[in-house]
Amino acid sequence: MFKDRVFIEGLSIITTIGVYEWEKSIKQKLILDIEMAWDNRIAGLSDDVNDCLNYAQISQAIIDYLQHHQFNLIESVAENVAALLIDHYFTPWVRVKVSKPTAVASARNVAIMIERQKENINY
Numbered sequence: 001m002f003k004d005r006v007f008i009e010g011l012s013i014i015t016t017i018g019v020y021e022w023e024k025s026i027k028q029k030l031i032l033d034i035e036m037a038w039d040n041r042i043a044g045l046s047d048d049v050n051d052c053l054n055y056a057q058i059s060q061a062i063i064d065y066l067q068h069h070q071f072n073l074i075e076s077v078a079e080n081v082a083a084l085l086i087d088h089y090f091t092p093w094v095r096v097k098v099s100k101p102t103a104v105a106s107a108r109n110v111a112i113m114i115e116r117q118k119e120n121i122n123y
C-alpha cells in the first residue's frame, strides 16, 4: 500500500461557525489537522518545490476558503475541505480532523474526523 503523506497539523482559522443563532454573528477558532496521501518520491529526488504537494500553498487556500464560507457544523467544514484537497490539489486520499476547542466550556476540545478518497482509488 502507498504510504507517503504530507501533513498540516494545528492549522488555526478564525471563522464564523456554528448551529446556534448567537454563533452566526461572531467568529470562533477552528483547528485543522490534515493528512494527505502523496507520492513524495519525485520531489525528494528533484529537490524542486514545483514537484511537491505544497503545504504552504494548501494551508493558505484552506484559510481563504473558510474565511469566505460559513457553515453550521464542523462536519461540513471537514467535508468541504476534503473535497477541495481531492478536487483541486489532486490528493487521492485525505484525513481531515476539525477541532472547535472553545465549543464546550468543560471540555479541553471537541472534534470530528473524516477520511475521504478519490472515487475508484483504494488506499
Ligand SMILES: Nc1nc2c(c(=O)[nH]1)N=C([C@H](O)[C@@H](O)CO)CN2
Binding pocket: 017, 018, 019, 020, 023, 072, 073, 074, 075, 100, 103, 104, 112
Ligand atoms: N457533531 C457536532 N455537534 C455539534 C456541533 C457540530 O458542529 N458538530 N456544533 C454545535 C454548536 O455549534 C456548538 O459548537 C455551540 O457550542 C453543537 N454540537
